Amino acid sequence: MDKKKKNLFEARARILKAMAHPSRLFIVDTLAGQERCVQELAGMLEVDVSTVSRHLSVLKNAGLVKDEKDGTKVFYRLSVPCVLNFFSCVESVLETRAREQADLVGKR
Amino acid sequence: MDKKKKNLFEARARILKAMAHPSRLFIVDTLAGQERCVQELAGMLEVDVSTVSRHLSVLKNAGLVKDEKDGTKVFYRLSVPCVLNFFSCVESVLETRAREQADLVGKR
DNA sequence: TGGCTATTTGGCTATATTGCAAAATACATA
DNA sequence: TATGTATTTTGCAATATAGCCAAATAGCCA
Numbered sequence: 001m002d003k004k005k006k007n008l009f010e011a012r013a014r015i016l017k018a019m020a021h022p023s024r025l026f027i028v029d030t031l032a033g034q035e036r037c038v039q040e041l042a043g044m045l046e047v048d049v050s051t052v053s054r055h056l057s058v059l060k061n062a063g064l065v066k067d068e069k070d071g072t073k074v075f076y077r078l079s080v081p082c083v084l085n086f087f088s089c090v091e092s093v094l095e096t097r098a099r100e101q102a103d104l105v106g107k108r
Numbered sequence: 109m110d111k112k113k114k115n116l117f118e119a120r121a122r123i124l125k126a127m128a129h130p131s132r133l134f135i136v137d138t139l140a141g142q143e144r145c146v147q148e149l150a151g152m153l154e155v156d157v158s159t160v161s162r163h164l165s166v167l168k169n170a171g172l173v174k175d176e177k178d179g180t181k182v183f184y185r186l187s188v189p190c191v192l193n194f195f196s197c198v199e200s201v202l203e204t205r206a207r208e209q210a211d212l213v214g215k216r
Numbered sequence: 217t218g219g220c221t222a223t224t225t226g227g228c229t230a231t232a233t234t235g236c237a238a239a240a241t242a243c244a245t246a
Numbered sequence: 247t248a249t250g251t252a253t254t255t256t257g258c259a260a261t262a263t264a265g266c267c268a269a270a271t272a273g274c275c276a
Contacts, residue, residue: 001134001152001153001154006130009130009131009133009134009137010130011202012130012133012195012198012199012202013127013128013129013130013132013133015198015201015202016124016127016128016133016194016198017125017128017129019121019124019128020121020124020125020127020128021121021125022114022117022118022120022121023117024121025117025120025121025124026109026117029117044109045109046109062201063201063202063204063205063208064201079204080197080200080201080204082196082197082200083197083201085193085197086124086194086197087120088190089188089190089191089193089194090120090123090124091120092188092190093123093170093171093172093188093191094119094120094123094171096171096187096188097171100171
């Protein structure tokens, strides 16, 4: 594997990693509907505001969300709608796995 | 956020996390073409066989690949082709970010 | 059985991630 | 300016992840 290819997969992995956390995935899903400020998201997630702020900076660094100031508040919105397509595929993975495990139990 | 919803996002995140590593992303991409055994992948990635074996077990646990024995070898194949669609979206994130950073430099 | 190959697992260290609390920063407005 | 609100950053502790080496396991065949 040459260095260029390696760099490419590292860059790709960084994007996925940014989404690979329950709270951040929730944030992506939520921002798909409408933009939200930090405290709104913190309220929904029931975690500290500082924690949400960090999650948002991870998503922003990855290029997945954009922020816009409005007074003292900062509103975040999803900048790459295609990531929403991930959900249906992930769902199918979960369903397939659930079905196979049910089969295993059934076959016993 | 109720517990059920929380569990759902945790399950989803586990799937994404399984792919969110350069080597594992490379493996997914490679297995899309054809099935491969552990040492083949280790050769391509230039990492220890034991490390690849671990990566494969992560992918298998997530339900993303399946394994089949053939003598002493174990061949892995992709079990959820839809994950390949992730690549084009991830690519667009990378491109958008690159373009925006180029704009920033240009505007200075 | 004994030797060979392929894979997995255990042990270990190094590094990264997560979360909260506290401090710092930014903005609006009395 | 002083106060209040919203957000970000810093410091720290707990946990998770990644990688290698060595040891264990599994299958094949002389």
